[in-house]
Amino acid sequence: MPDATEERPYHHGNLRAALLDAAERGLREHGADQLSLRDLAREVGVSHAAPRRHFSDRQGLLDALAEAGFGRLDTALRTAWAGADDDFPSRVRVIMTAYTRFATENAALLELMYTSKHRPGATRIAKAAEAPFGLMNDLIRQGQAQSALEDGDPERIGIVLFATLQGIASLINSGFVHADLLDGLVETAVEQFLRGARPHS
Structure with a gap:
């Protein structure tokens, strides 16, 4: 049979x-x-x-899943940006919220995205990652242009912001912090980031 x-x-x-x-x-x-x-x-x-x-094989499937994940992250961030007020603090707030929500609602996918991005030969995934990270870099540059953030290497400032977002997401994804605390933690992180990175008079 x-x-x-x-x-x-x-x-x-x-x-x-x-x-x-x-x-x-x-x-x-x-x-x-x-x-x-x-x-x-x-x-x-x-x-x-x-x-x-x-x-062609299982790895090809995983790569496609990671590539699509970066596309979805980019869409989430750009949708949040489009709906924000024009002032820099509002944009920081919506971008940080959108990222951490994506990261906590898609924890396994996000892990795959980042591990796949750094695999040798994963050029399509690295290219897909450029869009959401480019948007975050644009956000930092906008803050500097509006004198809301200190001058200097925007990538360095962006890494600190990204580390904060990843840290919050990791604490929630690991169960160390309850997911209900997400919005409050992001709000505190926004306030601390804006206060700590603003130009010194």
Whole structure:
């Protein structure tokens, strides 16, 4: 009797998107090590060979998931920026909130994004990461242009801001701090960042 997986159809309306959605669910529930193209094919209802039309292997799937993650992060940050008031503190606040919410709501994906970005040869992922980090750099430059932040290397100031965001997200993702405290912690971090990085008179 033929294997049930062999009887599944090869074609799918939007197979790549369906596989990425299923992979992200699996990543969240079981971790990257447990993902396999064969299991994902079974989950979305196609033959085990069908995923290879889009991903040559498991690593290709993980890379695509990481690349898409940076795209989603960029969209989240730019949407927040577009909805903010024109003043610099408001933009800092919405960007910091948007980042930490993404980081805590997509903890496993974020970890995959950053570990994949630094793998040798992962040029597409590194390129995808340029957009959200470029936006954060633009935010710092805007603050300097408006005399809300001290002069100096914007990358250095941005690293301190990023470290603060990552620290808050890590504390919540590890369960050390309850998620209900997120907004309050971000608000405190915004106040401290703006006060500490402003020009000295």
